[in-house]
Amino acid sequence: MTERSDEFVRGTEPFRRELLAHCYRMLGSADEAEDAVQETYLRAWRSYGAFEGRSSVRSWLYRIATNACLTALEQRGRRALPSGLGGPAENPDAPPGPAEPGIGWLEPVPDALVTPESEDPVVIVAAREWLRLAVIASLQYLPARQRAVLLLREVLGFPAAEVASMLGTSTAAVKSTLQRARARLAEVAPVPERVIEPTEPRARELLSQYIAGFENADTTALEKALRADAAIEMVGTRTWFSGRATCLRYLAHVIGSPGDWRMAPTLANGQPAAVASYRDSAYGLGVLTVTAAGIARITVFGGGPDLAASFGLA
Secondary structure (H helix, E strand, C coil), X not given: CCHHHHHHHHHHHHHHHHHHHHHHHHHCCHHHHHHHHHHHHHHHHHHHHHCCCCCCHHXXXXXXXXXXXXXXXXXXXXXXXXXXXXXXXXXXXXXCCECCCCCEECCCCEHHHHCCCCCCHHHHHHHHHCCCHHHHHHHCCCCHHHHHHHHHHHHCCCCHHHHHHHHCCCHHHHHHHHHHHHHHHHHHCCCCCCECCCCCHHHHHHHHHHHHHHHCXXXXXXXXXXXXXXXXXXXXXXXXXXXHXXXXXXXXXXXXXXXXXXXXXXXXXXXXXXXXXXCCEEEEEEEEEEECCEEEEEEEECCHHHHHHHCCCC
């Protein structure tokens, strides 16, 4: 490795994890975020010789990454969850129907890739709040530049003047864009839940009940874990259900027999989750929104072996 390349790696690699989190928040796709980060480092390496240090390396990398994301967003619409496309299904006895082609679906991201490597729990909690599925889904409603300004200012704390320099605009324009982004986010964001941290004992207990319910084909265990107003949504279809009784009727059709399901606990989007296999075939991932009162939402991603592998399940 040459001295220049060694210097580049030392100066830029410490920011790879947080850049991935930023690109994921922008794009709503872990795969696209990985591509954007790779593009960021490629562009940074190509222009490293001209980097004069007028800004910090971190700011320089965020400028490149944000503009790479803006370019990626030019040709597509927002990514969605089923609950963002219409009301809940009324008949839990009918199988979920496939959605029409062309819908971009929100994707989960492993905590192991994007959670800060910090010993400060406050830093970790703050990062998780901006990675939760409901927040990422809400960000998708913002126009791309509004999304960028909101994240750079509110999440990352860059000064308005620095954000203006990153985006090639004025400080006044950044402040105006931020106001519009905040207003729009307030319109589309769900009612705030008192979500508990995935490391809390109650969260671990609920995840264990969820896993045991599926592995033992025990709907009674699932009933105890779900809140009365719980919801389940199946990403990749427009189908979602609301209310514990309706959700349990649907689960009765998919829970099978003891031993059909095997699950491994994990963390996704700052939330407890389980990687699932059905009759020894990788199925996907269930991400839980948990509160002290129980599981408020189960978001199911049927991504098969590729998704399972990204969360560490062979």
